Amino acid sequence: MSSLQCWQQLFGQSLSPLTPVHHPALQKHHLSLSIKRDDLLHPSISGNKWRKLKYVLRQAVSDRATGLLSFGGAWSNHLHALAAAGHALGLPTIGMVRGEPEYATNPTLSDARAWGMTLEFVDRQTYRRRHDSDFLADIARRHPGFYLIPEGGSCPLALPGMAELWQTLPPCDELLVPVASGGTLAGLLSARPAGTRITGYAVLKGKEWLSGTICDLFAPAATDNGWQLRLEHHGGGYAKCSATDRQAIAGLSSTLGVPLEPVYSGKAMLGLFRDIEAGFYPPGSRLVFVHTGGLQGARAQISAKRSGQAK
Template sequence: MLHPEISGNKWRKLKYVLRHALSEDARGLLTFGGAYSNHLHALAAAGRQLELATAGIVRGEADSINNPTLSDASAWGMALEFVDRRQYRLRHTQAYLTQLAYRYPGYHIVPEGGSCPLALPGVAELWQELPPSDELILPVASGGTLAGLLSARPAGTRLRGYAVLKGKGWLAETVHQLYPPADGDSGWQLRLDHHGGGYAKCSAADRIAIAQLSGELRVPLEPVYSGKALLGLFRDIAAGCYTPGSRLIFLHTGGLQGARSG
């Protein structure tokens, strides 16, 4: 509903990142993602509309270049460079970023998932559109959406993030780096047991359950982010993890193009 191609939290996370890049007269945008990355897809679409060159460092094999996500990105002008997992892990290191800056002069480098300090104010604006609630529930991957919501969290609302990847031991720290918590801040929690085996992994049984949820609720879902998190929420409700009578809001973060992954 926000945008046909730059959907959900990606539109919000990129809003001020793109404004900054334009104000700096950047020659292009360079970022990182997996072969079915909503972020790569959204950034490529934004680059096309803003007439900015785009480049994506893709974790995976080059034979995935014809999948629906990367086909769109390539058609929209994004230059794709495939790297193995070892090299992809270097994306946070200064030496590797310096190398990329040399190879792509004048490009603004955007972290994986768009999760950076400039993403937070765009995400925080979401609170203006939400009714009061006891808890806001959302899927979590790179942590930027959760950090942005925490930065403007109403005092009476808790946040509960459902990790859609194996985030134990590092995901909370990533959120803390983006938005350092106040002393004694207990207004949020990560649920780490509903990732289904890892990022973009989903069993056949869970895919069926997500499809059933989608039909019953009449809400389109995909099995990577919102579908996996919503399934986890319903399982936690059944297990008694939420206070009866509390008002919950589930944040659908978009990314429906990921449903094309099969």
């Protein structure tokens, strides 16, 4: 089977269920909420990672890349998904990992290594250079023929895969989505229906730069009034979540009947319900929340906490 045929087999369908959910707060504030279960898109390449990598990897296949290289932390959903996709496509993968080599045995990176990914660990100072042209040029020289993909897969080619999500959604007043590197929200904005507003729940401290990153990825976002960022619900920063918030997320997961993790969708869902209780959304609003996956990362973090490696 050719690489293009493998790509078509891997990304041929984008079906994930839309699940209406119930919660006393929804009834109290006269709201309806459905969850787009993109966490069920693929067993190993779930959620927004599947959508953001779709056309990036088609370009890599078309360019006859000899391999794929990208960046991420020790519990990176992106690197996990890229390793699985590279394995399926028959392409070698390299992950530039922020952290120490001892993280190689955590569940995320163990899966990645099992799929053939080579891990290169770098310190935090070096990792900050991942956007520098000279640093990327040096990586390209060391790994000739490898297709370089930005952290999180957020780049212009990620946008059309995210835009396709709208084709499977019903009309709604508000589309709600977790936001980290910005590519997911930028892609959704690129095809936003006129009658739907997008609210992004930042899961990291992004007040100073996140809006700019989204506008860099999709320039018309700068003059589009149909979206907003909720910056108050990051819980202290990326991958940080207090014991109280973890308990609240677990309670939401049980009540809604949907698995949630405390880094992306769980943190965003908690922020959503705090906003609902505060009356942020007008009565009668039809809300759709995009579950962007990330459940494997929660598994990895639990393991790290048990071993004392979590940071």
